[in-house]
Structures are given as structure tokens and as C-alpha cells.
Amino acid sequence: MKAMVLHAPHEPLRLEERPNPVAGPGEIVVRVEACAVCRTDLHVVDGDLTEPKLPLVPGHEIVGIVESVGVGGALAPGRRVGIPWLGHTCGCCGYCQTGRENLCDNPGFTGYTRDGGFASHVVADEAYAFPLDGFSDPVAAAPLMCAGLIGWRSLKMAGEGKRIGIYGFGAAAHIIAQVCVFQGREVYAFTRTGDEAAQALARSLGAVWVGSSQESPPVPLDAAIIFAPVGDLVPAALRAVAKGGRVVCGGIYMSDIPQFPYSILWGERQILSVANLTRADAIEFLELAPRAGVTTTTTVYPLEKANEALDDLRAGRFQGAAVLVP
Numbered sequence: 001m002k003a004m005v006l007h008a009p010h011e012p013l014r015l016e017e018r019p020n021p022v023a024g025p026g027e028i029v030v031r032v033e034a035c036a037v038c039r040t041d042l043h044v045v046d047g048d049l050t051e052p053k054l055p056l057v058p059g060h061e062i063v064g065i066v067e068s069v070g071v072g073g074a075l076a077p078g079r080r081v082g083i084p085w086l087g088h089t090c091g092c093c094g095y096c097q098t099g100r101e102n103l104c105d106n107p108g109f110t111g112y113t114r115d116g117g118f119a120s121h122v123v124a125d126e127a128y129a130f131p132l133d134g135f136s137d138p139v140a141a142a143p144l145m146c147a148g149l150i151g152w153r154s155l156k157m158a159g160e161g162k163r164i165g166i167y168g169f170g171a172a173a174h175i176i177a178q179v180c181v182f183q184g185r186e187v188y189a190f191t192r193t194g195d196e197a198a199q200a201l202a203r204s205l206g207a208v209w210v211g212s213s214q215e216s217p218p219v220p221l222d223a224a225i226i227f228a229p230v231g232d233l234v235p236a237a238l239r240a241v242a243k244g245g246r247v248v249c250g251g252i253y254m255s256d257i258p259q260f261p262y263s264i265l266w267g268e269r270q271i272l273s274v275a276n277l278t279r280a281d282a283i284e285f286l287e288l289a290p291r292a293g294v295t296t297t298t299t300v301y302p303l304e305k306a307n308e309a310l311d312d313l314r315a316g317r318f319q320g321a322a323v324l325v326p
């Protein structure tokens with residue numbers, strides 16, 4: 001098999017040949033068809049997330065075909081599956097036992113503490129892979145596996161309000177905006193100043209208002225979701241939400257949040273973060289996405305160009321999601 005491998009933070013990934021993997025008990029070997037590139041991969045490569053296994057194959061938005069199944073496995077070879085960030089949980093900690101496996105004390109994360117999908121093949125714990133029988137296009141489905149799933153969990157955390165602000169209009173936002181429209185909500189899209197391509201994408205997906213993150217929306221929002229890793233957006237979003245409104249931080253990493261006056265939190269406004277996902281989130285979202293007619297905007301790179309895809313994500317050079325194809 002071939003893989004793009006990280007040996008140390010801040011270094012480019014290296015293309016390597018490795019022996020073909022073997023599925024252990026409860027595991028599957030999957031031939032990767034597509035793996036989307038997430039901002040979290042950038043935070044791993046750039047050393048913002050400090051505990052990756054090394055060397056590491058990044059990538060946690062994997063779509064592929066089951067090639068072999070370990071002892072006791074139930075998934076049949078030939079079946080298309082998706083493999084997300086949540087790669088394993090302990091099943092016995094207090095969080096796992098109360099339906100909050102996303103907060104597990106002893107988790108495994110695909111492309112961070114386990115090898116991921118920037119490769120031709122990946123080994124996964126079968127219990128954390130999801131059949132994608134209804135999804136015929138692996139490239140289009142790949143961004144659903146994190147941008148979609150984390151976006152969905154973020155939207156659930158935002159509550160039932162009608163007016164939803166989205167800060168940072170990248171891969172997660174472009175998926176979740178479509179879900180909001182499907183649910184009859186109004187999307188207020190905030191982008192970097194002058195990012196006309198992102199603003200056009202937001203408008204095309206049904207946003208009722210599009211502006212820069214410096215601007216105030218025309219009406220107070222019921223909730224705001226921040227996908228950009230920019231702490232300055234937290235006070236901006238607090239100022240944009242109405243009394244009782246929630247500000248949901250959807251990323252795994254964010255720059256420091258500046259000091260702000262208590263008055264903008266007052267009125268039972270809340271700030272929340274979203275950590276990882278549960279398998280229940282994935283089952284819900286993968287059922288909802290086709291019903292909501294979610295489509296993804298993708299830019300395809302050959303696997304060997306993973307470094308270029310990461311650079312382009314860092315620089316904001318494409319809309320939607322980058323997807324690697326082996």
C-alpha cells in the first residue's frame with residue numbers, strides 16, 4: 001500500500017510504500033476511494049494539536065470499499081463504508097456509559113492516534129465504520145465524514161432557533177447551510193472580509209444574508225456556529241446573538257479568545273464547544289444528508305499531492321472541501 005506520512009510536525013508528508021495491512025479481530029481493511037482534507041489535519045501537521053502518534057498517516061474523512069474483515073466481523077467485503085474521526089472508544093468510562101462517547105477518556109482518533117486515510121488502504125475498527133450503501137460518489141461523500149458530522153453536531157448544539165449565523169464558510173459550513181435551509185431555518189453567513197468566492201457559495205446555497213465577520217447581521221440571531229479557528233469571532237458572535245442565544249465553537253482548535261465585557265454574555269447567552277462525534281450523530285446525519293439533498297463542492301487532488309491540498313486549505317485557495325484520491 002502507499003501512504004502520505006507525517007514524521008514530525010511542520011514537515012511535509014512523505015509518500016511511502018508500506019506492507020499491505022491485515023485486519024485483526026473486529027477490524028476491517030478498507031481500500032480508500034477518497035479522503036477529504038479537514039482543517040484538523042492542518043492543525044496536526046502544523047503542530048497545533050500536540051499529541052499525534054508519529055509517524056502518522058493523517059486523514060479522517062474516509063470513504064472506501066471493505067477489502068477484508070477480521071475474525072468476528074460482520075461487514076461483507078465489497079461494501080462501501082465511511083470512516084470518521086472517532087476511531088474507537090473504551091466503552092466503560094463514565095462518558096461512554098452515559099451516551100457521551102465523544103468525550104471518552106480513552107479514545108482513538110483516526111488520522112491522529114491511529115493511521116488514517118491519506119493512503120491507498122486503512123485499517124479501521126469495524127464498530128466505528130458506517131455503511132454508505134446509498135452513496136454512489138465517494139468523492140462527494142468524503143466531506144460528509146467530518147465536515148458534515150461535526151457540522152451536524154454543532155447545529156444540534158445550536159438549538160432549535162430559526163436564525164443561524166455561520167462564521168467561516170468552508171467545508172462544514174457549506175454542508176450545514178444546506179441542512180439549515182432544509183429545516184426551514186435562515187442562514188446568515190459570515191466570511192473573511194472580501195472573500196467573494198465564499199460569499200457567492202453561501203448565497204448559492206440559500207443564505208438569506210451574507211457579510212464579513214466584522215459586520216453585524218440585520219437582525220439578532222438565535223445562534224451562531226463558529227467554524228473558523230479564530231478566537232476573535234467569539235465576542236463578535238456573542239454580539240450578534242439575541243438573548244438566550246448560543247455561540248457554538250465547532251473546531252478542535254481555536255486561537256485565544258480576547259477579553260470581552262460581561263454585558264455581551266449577559267441575557268443567558270451561552271458559549272459552547274463541540275468535541276468529536278458520537279456514532280449516534282453519524283447514523284442520524286448519514287440518514288438526513290440524502291433526504292436534505294446535501295451536495296458537496298469538492299476540489300480533487302491525487303493522493304501524492306496531499307501537501308499541496310494542505311497548503312491550499314491553509315491559504316483558502318478553494319471553495320468547499322479538498323478531497324484526496326489514491
Ligand SMILES: [Zn+2]
Pocket residue numbers: 089090091092093094095096101103104105106
Ligand atoms: Zn470511554
Ligand SMILES: [Zn+2]
Pocket residue numbers: 038039040041060085146147
Ligand atoms: Zn475533521
